[in-house]
Amino acid sequence: MxxxxxxxxxxxxxxxxxxxxxxxxxxxxxxxxxxxxxxxxxxxxxxxxxxxxxxxxxxxxxxxxxxxxxxxxxxxxxxxxxxxxxxxxxxxxxxxxxxxxxxxxxxxxxxxxxxxxxxxxxxxxxxxxxxxxxxxxxxxxxxxxxxxxxxxxxxxxxxxxxxxxxxxxxxxxxxxxxxATKQKRDDNTVKRYIELFFMVAIMALVTMEIQRLINPTLVGGKFWLSFSTFVVIFYVLLAAILHFMTVMKHKRK
Ligand SMILES: Cc1cc2nc3c(=O)[nH]c(=O)nc-3n(C[C@H](O)[C@H](O)[C@H](O)COP(=O)(O)O)c2cc1C
Structure with a gap:
């Protein structure tokens, strides 16, 4: 090279x-x-x-x-x-x-x-x-x-x-x-989105556990259903905003 x-x-x-x-x-x-x-x-x-x-x-x-x-x-x-x-x-x-x-x-x-x-x-x-x-x-x-x-x-x-x-x-x-070792495209986009998913999941879990400690009724009876739907919805919205702010916005410049 x-x-x-x-x-x-x-x-x-x-x-x-x-x-x-x-x-x-x-x-x-x-x-x-x-x-x-x-x-x-x-x-x-x-x-x-x-x-x-x-x-x-x-x-x-x-x-x-x-x-x-x-x-x-x-x-x-x-x-x-x-x-x-x-x-x-x-x-x-x-x-x-x-x-x-x-x-x-x-x-x-x-x-x-x-x-x-x-x-x-x-x-x-x-x-x-x-x-x-x-x-x-x-x-x-x-x-x-x-x-x-x-x-x-x-x-x-x-x-x-x-x-x-x-x-x-x-x-x-x-x-x-x-x-000298950077030869290939190091597109870590997929890896970063996967990491983001786990970050959202962990933060949501910690947040909901804290809420549960403060007041168990705050998170409702179906904890894992609330947790998983929250993570998926929050992740999709966050990923869409990030995608817009990085990829789409750049394209417009
Ligand atoms: C025209 C000119 C403008 C400069 N403006 C700045 C500046 O805005 N801020 C700064 O910290 N140094 C400024 N410097 C100092 C340069 O950054 C400094 O000359 C450079 O680090 C030295 O690099 P060189 O030895 O490769 O020329 C300026 C120097 C020149 C000649």
Missing amino acids: KVLGILGAHKRDGITAKMLTTVLAGVPAPNETELLFLEDYDIKPDTGAPNPGLDQIEEKLLASDVWVIAAPTYIGSLAGVMKNFFDCLRQRMGRFDKTGAIHPTKFKDKHYLSITSCYTSTVENVLTGATDNTFKTIDKAMSLAGLIKVHELVLTNSFGQTELSSAKKDECTRWGAKI
Whole structure:
């Protein structure tokens, strides 16, 4: 398998680049890795004219199984060079329907890992979500193209940092090794709905037992009939809402 690192930053050798190269170095042989520095390419939107820069990148994207998207957080969001790349790639992300919605095609089911860095401290980032917009923008673009997320890595307190701490190095190396094993589609939807059913059943049982302790008449005489009908009805309604909020709502975007 091939892992492609995509760096969208001002600096080729900054701390974000170090995170990316450490992840790539962690990818075990015989898997291949390649690093692409977006600033080396002339990235333009498709307007009918030849677009060799984007063609070259698209070839690399198609030839790899995992993309490692690395970009610093600039002005509270994704670094512009990476955003511009996503904006220009959008036309090629999939099939457009008559409403302009994209349906993933050629990149569908590849995997990605995202990386960002910021000056913001760890505590402030946890409290204020300084890097949230960066990751959200990456996730939005990747979901349009149909990629599956593996993980995200963040480096806070980046001001003045020129080398990664050994803990960060280990984390990046570990994820480099892990992404090489993500080959198949890991669609856990069915598993998640089954887990949800058992969660609903257990919570209903505990709730009804507590109700019974408080006042036995609250749950009625036919305990198990009340329990099973409650679980089924509640589960179906909850699953329908979740399905609407995730699958249907996304389709409308
Ligand atoms: C144009 C620009 C905007 C930035 N905006 C932010 C910001 O909003 N929040 C923040 O925490 N750091 C911000 N930073 C700091 C970058 O996140 C920092 O330069 C980056 O972590 C360093 O990565 P690098 O060494 O790979 O360039 C900004 C830096 C630049 C150059």
